[in-house]
Amino acid sequence: MNGARVTSWDKPPLAVFLPEPPSPSPTQLQLKVLATSVTRVVRSRASGKHATSFDAAFPYDPSVDGVGMDAATGDLYFITQLAAQLFAECTNVEKRHLVKLDPGTDPVKVAALAHPVSCSWMTLRCRVFGGCQGRTVVIIGATSASGRAAALVARSMGAARIVGLSRNEATLATVEGLDDRVVLQEPFALPPSVGPVHVILDYVGHGPAAVGILQSARCEYGENVQYVQVGNIAQRGPHLFQLLPMALINQRPICILGTGTGCFTAEDWRTELPEIMKMISRMETPFPVFTAPLSQVASVWECEDALTKRLVLIPNA
Known part of the structure; x- marks a missing residue:
């Protein structure tokens, strides 16, 4: 499957070919990744300057959170911080790290605003x-x-x-x-x-x-x-x-x-994330968003739109 990984701290992530994930365990769901946002934290992780990337080995996935779909049911889920590698078309995620979204939710909007x-x-x-x-x-x-x-x-x-x-x-x-x-x-x-x-x-x-x-x-x-x-x-x-x-x-x-x-405790996040998702579904996006296919990540990473707007990558585009 298509994906992207960081191979050097001073270069943008590169499009790569990745093996398909294994069958999910009973505590996991296998999701098709619909959207993942490139926030300042993601950029910091991609440059090796964030605490969560200090001991990382190449190739490295700097993604943080995003939105995925269970292909079997069509259900949409928000994938919480650092729960899975999302610079990929498909990923396995522990169910406890998922927040189910209402039908019809815009994945790009959730990824951009989360x-x-x-x-x-x-x-x-x-x-x-x-x-x-x-x-x-x-x-x-x-x-x-x-x-x-x-x-x-x-x-x-x-x-x-x-x-x-x-x-x-x-x-x-x-x-x-x-x-x-x-x-x-x-x-x-x-x-x-x-x-x-x-x-x-x-x-x-x-x-x-x-x-x-x-x-x-x-x-x-x-x-x-x-x-x-x-x-x-x-x-x-x-x-x-x-x-x-x-x-x-x-x-x-x-x-x-x-x-x-x-x-914040894990209980804090479990309590608040469903309400955060409801807030996002009701509000207008207060800043411009730029979407791009994950396959083009290297070319769009430093482009003007990606640096002046919120970049959201679409792995399956």
């Missing part, structure tokens, strides 16, 4: 103390795919006010679901008009910006300002803990959280 929606959903449901109902949520990196999804997720969870931050004023104006927009520029600070802040979702990971925002964020009496490091788009410069004045966390009610894989 990661960005789950990032903010899991953070606001399972990491942020007290959730975001009736609170003000600030999104650093609101123009990213995950930032755009976060605005819609926070709104669905009852956030009272959603403020988006980005360096690009024109692009920020296109983000839906925001109550206010702040252009990031030095010196980094939130304007007083934002009012009291309860939750900060940081998808950029730029230390100076994070410190400036924490120093200027207004606190509501009796409430923490919960800063959550969700992403690291910047991937450069000093990080928050290299710059954060110790006096700041002693003088202000700041709570600093992360959202790595160790922050």
